[in-house]
Amino acid sequence: MDSSPDAPKPTAKDIAAKYRSEIAGGEREAGSRLPAARQLAKQLGVQLMTVQSAYNQLRDEGLVLTQQGRGxxxxxxxxxxxxxPGSSPAFTALSTELSSIxxxxxxxxxxxxxxxxxVGSETPHGQ
Structure with a gap:
């Protein structure tokens, strides 16, 4: 993503797509931390809510975990x-439901x- 002042500002969808691709391509390993939302928003010249929305999309897809105060x-x-901890509430509810099923x-x-x-013990043999 181009972060120059003249470049169009990325949308939440663009940001999510970039990290989704990096995760799928193995460029980001399990447990690795994504940039802090505030830092990334400043770097990209977008609102904090845009980055938070992108991260929420990735969390809802089960690709990332968000841990309050950690990242x-x-x-x-x-x-x-x-x-x-930090899983999407929808996945947590689904996990609980699947476990009971x-x-x-x-x-x-x-x-x-x-x-x-x-039934096998009541049936006479040879029938």
Missing amino acids: TFVRDPSVPLGTE HDALRLLGERLDRLEEI
């Missing part, structure tokens, strides 16, 4: 979404196994 960091893709399916599987054992 914005590239998320480790091997860690389940919604389980880290997983538990329910496991219990149903165990019940089905028991029913199959019961």
